[in-house]
Amino acid sequence: MAQGKALEVWSGLPTWAKGIIAVGGVAIIYFTGRTIIKKISSLKESKDVKELTRDAKSDRTALLRKGLRPSFSETQYKGWANAIEQAFEGCSGINISWGKDSPLGTITTWSTAGYKVATIMNQLKNDLDFIDLVIAWGVRTYDKCGILTGDVVDADLFKAITNDLTDRERRDVNTILSKKGITYKV
Numbered sequence: 001m002a003q004g005k006a007l008e009v010w011s012g013l014p015t016w017a018k019g020i021i022a023v024g025g026v027a028i029i030y031f032t033g034r035t036i037i038k039k040i041s042s043l044k045e046s047k048d049v050k051e052l053t054r055d056a057k058s059d060r061t062a063l064l065r066k067g068l069r070p071s072f073s074e075t076q077y078k079g080w081a082n083a084i085e086q087a088f089e090g091c092s093g094i095n096i097s098w099g100k101d102s103p104l105g106t107i108t109t110w111s112t113a114g115y116k117v118a119t120i121m122n123q124l125k126n127d128l129d130f131i132d133l134v135i136a137w138g139v140r141t142y143d144k145c146g147i148l149t150g151d152v153v154d155a156d157l158f159k160a161i162t163n164d165l166t167d168r169e170r171r172d173v174n175t176i177l178s179k180k181g182i183t184y185k186v
Contacts, residue, residue, distance in 0.1 A: 052134075052156050052158070053135070053138065053139070053156070056131050056134045056135050057135065059127075059131050060128065060131045060132065060135065063126075063127055063128045063131065064128070068126055068127065068128040069128065070128050070129060070132050071124070071125040071126065071128075071129050072129065072132075074132070074136070077129075077132045077133050077135070077136035078136045080120045080123075080133055080136065081133060081136040081137040081138075081140075081157075083116060083120065084113075084116060084117055084120060084137070084157075084160070085137075085140055085142050085160075086116075087112055087113040087115075087116035087117070088113050088142050088152070088160055088163075088164045089142050089143045090143050090145055091145040091146070092111040092112040092113040092114070092145065092164070093111070093112045094109060094110070094111060094112070095109070095110045095111070095112055095114075095115040096108070096109050096110075097110065097115065103115070103118035103119050103121070103122045103172070103176055104118070104172055104175065104176065108172065110169060110172075111164075111165065111166065111169065113164045113165065114164075114165045114166065114169035114172075114173075117161060117165060117169075117173055117186075118169070118172060118173050118176060120133070121173050121176050121177055122176050122180075124177070124180060124182060125180065126180075126181065126182065127181075127182055127183055127184060129182075130177065130182050130184045131184070133157065134156070134157045134158075137156065137157040137160070138156075139154050139155065139156055140155055140160065141153045141154065141155070142155070142160070144163075152164075157186075158186060161173070161186045162186070165186075170186055173186050174186060
């Protein structure tokens with residue numbers, strides 16, 4: 001009975017109303033599916049971040065056993081992590097550096113965020129310093145560049161650097177790390 005009544009109501013609707021109902025139904029299915037996929041993806045990312053944190057702490061223990069010592073205080077690493085996050089917030093400008101002001105020692109153009117990361121990485125002295133910076137960063141959420149673009153969510157330091165620096169900037173940061181004998185790459 002109810003099915004027949006629904007069919008009768010549907011048949012009596014003008015074509016434009018049927019179109020609106022059809023588009024609305026498709027939109028509901030799309031947004032529901034998208035939400036489910038995002039949730040599943042975020043659960044996987046959350047697991048990956050937890051593994052990275054556990055691995056970083058394990059690497060730290062191994063480096064301490066080898067006799068490496070941090071070059072800076074925990075407060076310094078946290079300050080650097082906060083400075084990097086601040087540089088990643090929103091959109092980045094352009095920075096041209098050369099000579100002593102250049103993290104590479106040559107004339108280079110950097111995004112503001114890239115320059116901040118490079119100058120901080122240039123101060124690290126060993127693998128333990130890098131790991132302590134990764135641990136100090138932990139997992140963060142910060143504002144993505146652009147209007148209505150949302151946030152970068154649950155980002156470890158590697159994800160944040162990959163998201164905010166260009167391929168060339170990441171290569172240059174890796175060059176800085178390599179010159180210091182730091183084996184980790186971003």
